[in-house]
Structure formats: C-alpha cells, structure tokens
Amino acid sequence: MNTDNTQNTPNPENPEQAEDGAPRVENVNPTGGVALPDLESFRKRLVNRQRRGSIWARFMSLSLVVAIVALLALAYNIVDAAFGYVLTENVIEPTEVVEFVLTDVRNDTTTDPATVDLATLGASELAAVLREYQEPRLRVYIRDFLSVVPDDEFTQAPIRESLAGSSFRGQFADLTINDLDAAEWTLILGNNIPQDRLVGLVRTEVIGERILETWSLTESVTGFAEIDEARVAAVEGQNPNARLEFRSWLNINFLISPMSTNPAIAGIRTALLGTLWVMIITVGFSFPLGVGAALYLQEYADDNWLTRVISTNIRNLAGVPSIIYGLLGLSVFVIALEGITTGRSILSASLTLGLLILPVMIVNSQEALRAVPPSVREGSYGLGATRWQTIWRSVLPAAMPGILTGTILGMSRAIGETAPLLALGASTFLVVDPSGPFSRFTVLPIQIYQWTSRPSDQWRSLASAAIIVLIILLLSLNAAAIYMRQRFRRKLQP
C-alpha cells in the first residue's frame, strides 16, 4: 500500500487521474471495431476485480467470525471442565454416618438413613459423629476452631483463657483441655462451632470424600465406556468403594464452603465474601472521588493549565498496566501505610482497585454530566440557585442514571482484576470469612488464578466453576446497568 496516498492524493478534482483510471481502454481505442475486444477484456478484469473484492470482504467478515469462535471456544472450554463424571471414594459413606446418628443418638430405627441428608443433622449430633469416628482429633478441632491462644500454649492454658469467648461449663474454667474427657470435648464442639462448619468438618474428617479421577463434559458424553472401565479397574484394584458420579462442580456446597486442600470439598465462600467486601469499599472510595473530580472538571474548572494537566493525566492513567497499580498499592498501602491499613488487608486491596478504576469513573461521570442539557442549569440559575445548589439539586439528579451506569461498568472492571491484588499479596489459602476492612483477603479472580495454576484436572474443574460464578456476577452487573438506565429514563421521560 502506498503510504504517500495519505489524505490528499486521491484527488477528485484531478481530471487526468480520471482518465488514468479503469476505463482507460475505451479512451485509448475510441473506434468501435478495436474497442470491442478491449471492452470485453475490461469487463473481464472488472469481474475479476469485483471477485477479488468480495473475497476480501468475506475475509473481513471472517475476522469477526474468528472473534465469535474464540468466545464460543472459551465458553465451551469452561463448561467442559465444570461438569462431567468423577470417580470418587469415601472413607466412610454418608449414609453410614446418618445411620449412626439415627440409631445411636436418636434411637430411631424406623427411618431409612438414605432419606436423611447429612447437612440437616444438628450440631450436637455432628459432634457425636466426630467423636465416634475421630475421637483422638477432637482436641485438634477445638484448637483450630475455638482456641484464642497460640497453638503451643493451647494444651497448658486453663480453659478460661484458651477458650475465652466460647461457652463451657463453669467448673472447667481452671482446668486445661487435657483434663477433660471425650464427652466433654464433644460437648464443647457441639455448643460452640456453627452447624454448617460442623457439617464441613464431618465431610472432610469423617466421610473424607476423595476424587480419584475427573473427566470433562465432552469425555463424559462421548466416552462413557472408557470411564466405566476406569471405574471397574479402580474398584477391583486399590479403591473398592470407588463410585462414579456425574458432578456439577458448580453447586451449592461449592458456593458455601471455604477453601480446602481437598478439591472434593473446596469452595469459594471466602473468595465470594472477599469480593463482596472489596467491591463495596472500592466503590465507596472511588464513587465520591470520581464524581467529585468529574464535577470539578465539568462544572467548575476554567480552561487553565491545571485543568488540562488533570485531564491529560486521567487519560494517561487509564493506560497504565494494572500490575503497576499493584506495585503502587504494595509499597504505599501495604507497606508505608501499614499502620492504617494493617498491611495486606481488604482495605489495601479496595484502595488500590479504587485508584485503578478512578479514571473510568471520572470519564464516565463526565460524560453523564455533559449529557445534562444546559437548559437544566439555566433554569436553576434563573431561579436564583447558587452553583452548588444547581449541581446538587438539578445537574446531579439528572446525570445520576448515567453516573450509576458508569459506576457499575467501573465495578465490572474491578471485580475481574487479578494482577494488582496478586501484587498486593492476596492470601492464597484463606478459610476464615473476612470480618471487616482489616481482614486478610482473597477474591474470586485470585482463587481462579490459584486453582488454574495447579496442575491437576480437579483444580481446573474448580477454577472453571469459579469462572462461571465470576461471569454470572459480571453479567448481572451489566444487566443491572442496563436496567437502571432504562428505569430512570422511563421515570424522567415518559
């Protein structure tokens, strides 16, 4: 392609060029007899030229097809790993556990154990199950879940200190944990650990589901024979209890269970809560700043050097790689301001992400403010409103739908960000629910990164289930943005 052509060479006013163009053949041969074959060849060439054009046009539409195919491949790839057969084995079957509870705890021999779900058992019943199957480890559970003293002091400290905040019988207060017996440990467990945690504990510690092998959805659909062979081989070999089951890795337990080293029971509870916390604080931080900056630039600033510097700067910040924000957050929020943020906390993550989406928030808010017709401002000033009164009572309400839509779009940018949080030092293995801005954190994308970077298929399946959750969150955010825009529009302009 001739770059000299840029801008002015294809000059419509140049008549010579017109004769230089395609129909030259006719001009050179004005007489009929000779012109005919030439006209013929011109037509032929024209057909060729047209054909070449349409081939290229097809290629161009193909580029979009490639993009669509890539999207479809992505969707397929995720769904493929998120569902499929798994070969699992339990150390103890859940029905056996339920049966134990029915017969030994409830003295109920008539109910069929298969009809009772493990998750519906009461806390004290679950504690009894733990005692039945894992009696030597009861103290470990108490230490892990309830102890408030350092692990090495746990066995020597009086219960009054080690279990401060938990409920136990008064006469135990001065004894140590080793002075009690199994029945009393069971009582402490059942009285203090929430039921859903006990269910998880029983699942991991008693039932001990293990996933032996995983198949993708495609394999599950097309190659059941091989899968069954693998099952038979397992049952006849090392794993007599192995069971084949079709598993949706995305399920309720996945959503409500914390991270675990056992992929069979690992979930995204902590990451979801972390994402929720981080998003709330991020928006709480960047919404006022973003709207404020947009108001300043749009409603107050004169066209002076400072304004220009701010605008240029915002434009360039939008192009800074997100990992750089991570380095900023690491050295400012995590290290320098550790006294305020307590280091690698939800607060540090939120502030970093807040700065990251600030340019988007400002630009979107500016656009929303620009869309407010000047007549709204004039009307308000004409009634004797001051500048801020005009902004607060007229301009902002009119711009709000646009601002909120922009905010949601900023949120959907933040919710998928991984790199800066990785750089901040998001926790890679966190089982405790975040309790506030100063908790250590993990978020959904970090969890996805973690699981993806592990080599086995089981973790990949977990990653894809988490991806589905993330994408559902994103889609709902966008749907909310669209819905909000329309609802406001209907309210204001019937």
Place this chain on the structure above:
Amino acid sequence: MESEYGAENEQSPPAAVGRQPGPVAAIRMRRDADLAAALRKRPRVGEMIIRYVLLFCGLVSIFTTVGIVIVNTTTAIEFFTVDEVSPIDFFTNTVWRPAAYNPDATYNPGLIPIGVLPLLYATLFTSFIALIVAVPLGLGSAIYLAEYAPERVRNTLKPILEILAGIPTVVLGYFALTFMTPLLQAIPGLNVQIFNMAAPGLVMGVMIIPTISSMSEDAISSVPRELREASYGLGATRFESITKVVLPAALSGLVAAFILGLARAVGETMIVALAAGSAPADLLNNFLNPFVAGETMTGHIARITGGDLPYDSIQYRSLFAIGLTLFVSTLALNLISQWVSRRFREAYE
C-alpha cells in the same frame, strides 16, 4: 406580620405596590429593607469549601501518577545504588536470576545475573504474536463493520466484541493454558512446552481485537465521504476504494489503534502469568522460539509479589526497576498513540 410588612414596605416602595406578598416575598422583604446590603456579595463559605473538596478529588488522579512515578523510581534507584546493580548490566545482561542473591554477599554481576533482557524479550515477543493475530483480525472486523455490515448486523455484532473486551483476563489466562496450549500441542510436528509464549500471545491477540477494532472503526468512519465518492466516481470497486483511498487516509488513526493494542499487550499480566511459565526465556539457546516458556516483566512481578517476598531484598527492589521499565514503555506507547491519532484528527477537522 402585617404591621411589620407595612412598615418595611414604605422603605422599599416601588417593588411590592399592591401585591400581596406570599411567604417567599415576605421572607425577602424583611431583608430587602436594606437592598444594598441584601444584594451585597457575601463569601459563601460552603460553596468555597465544596469547590476545594472537588478540586481535591480531581487532584487525586495527579497524586496517583506522582505516587506511581515516585514509588517506582525511588525503589528502582535503591536497586541501582543499594544493591549496586549497574543500569548497563540491568539492560544488557541476557540472564535473569536475582533469586540467587545471597543477602550476606555483595552484588556480583557474574554470580547474580540480573539482566532484564530475557523478561523484556518475552514481553515483546508475546506482544508481537498478539499483534500478528489482532492487527489483521481487528482491522478486518473494523473494515467489515464500518464499510460492509448492514446496520442490523452491526448492532448485533458489536456487543459481541464488547463482551470479549469485558472478559476478565484471568479467565483468558485459563483459556490460554487449558485450551490454546493443548490445541498447539495437538499440532503434529511442533514441540510445544506446557508453558510457552505462543499460547498466551495468541490469546492476548484475541483480547486486543476489540480495542483495535473499535478504534480502527472510528478512524475508518471519520474518513470524509467525499474521498470515497471520488474514488467510486473514478470507477473503483468498493474494495479498491477501501484499500487505495480509505485505508491510506485513515492510516494514522489505524496506527494509533495498533500502538494502543500493543500497549495493552505489553501491560497484560494474567494471561502470561498463567500460560507463559515462570522461567526466564533462554535468549542464547532458544531465541525466537515461541513454543518454549518465557516469563514476561508483568508475569515476573505478579509471581514474585504473589509469593512471600521479604520487603527489604534485592528481589523486591528489582521488581520496581522492572515496573519502572514497564511504566515508561507503556506510557510512551500511549503518548505516541495519542499523538498520532491527534494528528489524524487534525487532518480532518
């Protein structure tokens, strides 16, 4: 109330003659007894405070930039001074292995090779692969959308590109590692490692298609209609008009789009962090081989900060030297892109 009003009315006779003052006028009339005073400009303290608060909000973005620059340069300077890494060595040494640093030993270029070249090379190489994918595809779809697609088709296809643009990059990293790499490995005759630069490069290419496409489409649609018509008038086919007239005219806009796409690829982290591996590229034995692992600058920062790194160490400081390199190069790319596209716009406005 009545009498008050009556009394004051005499001091300001013309205004309210005959009109029964309503509640608002009543409030005001009391003040308007001394109209000069009532009209006098008083400092509206609240308004002023608000103005400065808003100005502060605007300045936060400046603080952010200043913060980024200061944080990266100071730590990078420490890296070059405290750790005594020579900048020349940093930018020319072909091996990267700061992990071999022993806190007791002093820095020794032979023992602790600390050249950023392998990381820079992997960054540029993956980005280059991305551009090879994204330039034809992004440009092709832009031309199709701007010149060929009927309105209805455009309205359905553009959201698809927007969805593509909105996918979190960690998801694309997953895609590169679990789909693209196995796909490449399935090609007979290629010796593709599990971690390689080709797969993340290709996926980054898909990632920047929307960026390139939408910017290119803007550039193409802002070429004046007359140019096109002139070309048709000379007997050119639609395709010929596009390649010989429209694209050359839009060239600088397109270049701006490609550069911006490049900047995004250079700064992209998660795709390469997941799929390009954690070993620095081996410049000496495997130069320009896309099927071997090569950690990029971004991937390296993410991996090292993600681990438990001591904050007072050469590794920590080296990250900021890399960060500064990264920041400066993406900023330069963005500025060039803006400059080129501004020149393009000036040509037509």
Place this chain on the structure above:
Amino acid sequence: MTQNGAYAIELKDVSVYYGDNLAVDKVNLKIQNQKITAFIGPSGCGKSTVLRALNRMNDLISSARVEGEVIFREQNLYGPNIDPVEVRRRIGMVFQKPNPFPKSIFDNVAYGPRLLGIRNRHDLSDIVESSLKGAYLWDEVRQDLKKSGLALSGGQQQRLCIARTIAVEPEIILMDEPASALDPISTQAIEELMKDLVQNQKFTIIIVTHNMQQAQRVSDYTAFYSIRKAEETEGKERRWGVLVEFEPTRQLFESPKSEETERYIGGEFG
C-alpha cells in the same frame, strides 16, 4: 404615568461584549413597573443578550462582559460587590424552550422556595398551589402533582416554568420568546397569563418576541432593536445591536419615529 422612582429597572449605557466582539452597544432604557415591556427586532440584534444582562445570566457565559449600569431599585446590579445569585432571586427568568427539571411537578415548583430554605411541607404545598393557580395550571395538574414535569405538553411545561418562577415571587420576570416553541392555543394561554400576572398579580414583565402581533397584543411598551454593521479589513463585517426606539406600544406601532422601525414593523426586513 411616570412617577419619580417608579421604574422597575433602568439601563444606562449598557454594552455587552462576547470576548472582543461588541454584541450590543450602549442601550438606555427605563422599564415601567407592573407593565409588560416587549423587546422586538431582527434576529441577532441582541434582544436576548440585553435581557440576560438584566439578571446577570450573562455571568454564566465566561466570554461575556457587560459595561454600563443596570439600576434596580437604586442599586447598580453591575456595581462592585453585587451577588448575581441574589440578583436572580429578585429578577426571574423564563426561557424560550420550556425547561422543566426532570422532577415531579411539585418539586419543580417547590425548587425555588426550597433554595430559600423553606422546608415545611405544608408551606411548600401552599406555595405550589398558589403558584400553579397563578400560572393557570392548577386545574390541569392538581390530580397528579407527582407526575414528572416532562410528562406535560409543551404549553403546560411552559406554564409550569412560569409557575416555578412566580413561586419565588421575583419583582421582575424576564421572558425570552416564551411562546415561540408553542402552538397557537398554548400561545394564547401564555399571553392571557402574562396579562393576568401584570394586572392582577402585580408583576413586571419584560418579554422578547419575534411576533409583532404578540407584542401588540400583550405589551404596554415596546423597545425596538436593530443591527448596525461596519466593514472591517479584508471584507470582514462587524455587527452589533443597538436600541432604536422605545415607546408605548401603540405609539411605536402606529406612528414610529424612526424610519427603520417603520420598515421593520411593515415587514420589510427581519
């Protein structure tokens, strides 16, 4: 008629510039209290500019600059230390295109009183009701004050804007072609309303209009503006507006003093 000090507002040598361009040159006017004064003249002669100078709306245009004096109850509105916000609270404005806020009818009318700190719901309701009655809109909207102001017809919207303005009880109401975007019936309603505002509600109104019948129908006084041109170098033209004639309306239309006025009202240009 003219008593000492009975002018609503008085312009002394008022010139307005946009940047370096003179838009209106040295206007001198004395607007009568509780009358309707009409500004007429060809497009671009600066009618709106003068009107906006009266309540300092021009301050919102950063390039605009006003010279001369605007005397309002013995105060020069362009004197030092005058707060434009306070000025606008006494001299209200209604615009060409109806511009209700995207709020309910009630909130539109209550906007001004709320600015002045009236919070009491009961008081606000009273003000809204009397203002809407004053703007002849009450009967049409009393059922549904919560409806968006934008849901009304064009004519109703303009009356809502008038109601909004009279709710703050300004001493003078400026109207810039208030009926030009409306159909004939709505126009008639607005004209009736203006007369009522002046005769019964004792407001002073200044109205810009392109419609000379309208000026004759509603106004007591009419100011006619026109354009002056001067050649500059390179064939460039400079144009600015001047006040040509200011008389009681009937006199201006029946026996104009200036030939230019005569030609204009005779429909020869403009």
